[in-house]
Amino acid sequence: MKFTINRHVFLKHLSDVQRAITSKTTIPVLTGVKLALTTNELVLTGSDASISIEKIISSDIKENELDIIQTGSIVLPARFFGEIIRKLSGKDVQITLLENNKVEIVSDKSVFTINGIDAELYPIISNIDIEENQTISIASFLFKNVLSQTIFAASTSENRPILTGIHLVVENGQLITTATDSHRMSRRIILLPSISKDISYQCTIPAKSLVELSRILSDEEDVKMTVSDNKVLFTTENLYFYSRLVEGIYPDVSRLLKNQYETTFKVESSIFLQSVERASILSTEGKNDIVTLTLNKNSFISSESAEIGYVEEELDMLSFEGKPMKISFNPNYMKDALKAFQNQKIEINLIEEGKPFTLKLDEENDYFVQLITPIRTRN
């Protein structure tokens, strides 16, 4: 194996692939990045057994400045290799496989000789058959937006592994994305106009995988998603991103969403957020992290800590309808939910004190809805 390549291009792809690589793995070869050079492309692979990322660098694309001198493959220690490539000073880098799995890296006046591992020892990243009729395509910027509005609501505890995943349902030309940790839930629906209504499937993908995918996808491209029995594959022009699926049946959260409410109010999400942030300065110190919202024509938010003090402030609502109510909630859930709406007018609907309440975008109805279970208090 011997090639030269533009160092910045190489570093970008290497950094993407490194997202899948962890030093915590029990399989030593997975701490490495695999380089496989064929007659027309260099494929970089990183994996932690749960996520696998492949980036394809083609010699046909001029900017890559990929000059293939001799094909071959090797696995290199990912952390050091990445750091070496980052700190080299040349515009290009030349990589040559020597004897005994040693690899020479040359750029400008630097010559590194590092120990690699035989590529035969690297596990095979099994492929998924991409059947066109079970594949959806979606603009990356939109998909990343959907993920950022739902991922935070997934569980981080392994008590119920299914809740550590994000549930994706494709049906009737829609993508329904749901996350819940059983205390709160976020659901976002988007239309997929270019997709046949016959395509119908669902899966639960680890939230961690989707966080990494979001970081790699660039806004300009489309991403394709294909699901098999136990794996999902996301592809763009030069990316293959595999993730295992979370096994189990995802709970049916839609039954929690009602259409009848006792109380409804509208508010600017950013104004509500700032109030909750102030109230939570005191609440986070108390034993129970609780903020209380007293709803009426004149509503107010309050919180207290026996040690530090008390805060109360008026909430500027855009409108209020229904009967007065008082609810207490975990301010962290409320902050996450309000941040996901960014800076918009939202509608909040309550059924009764103690029952879950929903937040949704004023205009778009149920296309983006969040649900929070309040905390029961003594008073």
Place this chain on the structure above:
Amino acid sequence: MKFTINRHVFLKHLSDVQRAITSKTTIPVLTGVKLALTTNELVLTGSDASISIEKIISSDIKENELDIIQTGSIVLPARFFGEIIRKLSGKDVQITLLENNKVEIVSDKSVFTINGIDAELYPIISNIDIEENQTISIASFLFKNVLSQTIFAASTSENRPILTGIHLVVENGQLITTATDSHRMSRRIILLPSISKDISYQCTIPAKSLVELSRILSDEEDVKMTVSDNKVLFTTENLYFYSRLVEGIYPDVSRLLKNQYETTFKVESSIFLQSVERASILSTEGKNDIVTLTLNKNSFISSESAEIGYVEEELDMLSFEGKPMKISFNPNYMKDALKAFQNQKIEINLIEEGKPFTLKLDEENDYFVQLITPIRTRN
């Protein structure tokens, strides 16, 4: 005590004072910030017993928008109070001392009521008599620059407490600033043209204190320094910064600096730095963190790790004089030293293998000099 003040002005001063306040103190009242309001100014005080910071906010300065309604004083829990002031939404904030040391904080629609501590319980920050003939004045930007070029070389270990300080000597119209951890040393000399040559004193100030002082000083102003037996006071127009001194006799490092060298070379500090950074990718993994410089007409830098591999690269020197030499050093010391020179031509002088070598600015001679003790190796 009752006053209103521009929230942003207040927050700026409060943040500066908070730099002295730690939650780790064994004296509970020191976790608080003291507010003392007289008829014409508000004084904020924070202290960890080692450092004390006072900021003075005068009602005479229009931008402060300080409206003094009733004088008085109180100590408030610094962390929460700071966070509250930061997160309030109003342009101004009103602070009122109620009964039982409770304090009301009002801004826009928010009302906080927090528990304070009687200001009588706050320790007295004893004053230093500012004698004009023992006080020097120096431009803050220059003093911060001097500190940034020396502080890194101070010891972080309490084995020899004196070395955790920065040694300042005022004599012959010069300020000589020195830091050493016994493995390396950095010394910077500046001229103080406006200072009488009769002023002469020296002291050792904890490096930590000077780090905090550097963060508070703004580039535009001058800072005055006055030293007493066990304390130093830095003042600017609205700042009093006290620090304890480090007791003991600072070692005489000037005897380490020689004038005769066997080998001298010049190099761009940034080029040398990048080489050392690359070499240290491998060395930091090995048992001994060692980088080797082989000096000759054609010099090269090398390092190795039995596990990962080997690196060797040519060093681009500007000039070389004297006999060939080979020295090994801790790359972290070398990186710190080279960073302090920023991006300049430097001269490196060596006496013999195994003996400390010096780095200095090509033009300015001994006004900025650093010394590093090499590591003795078997070969």
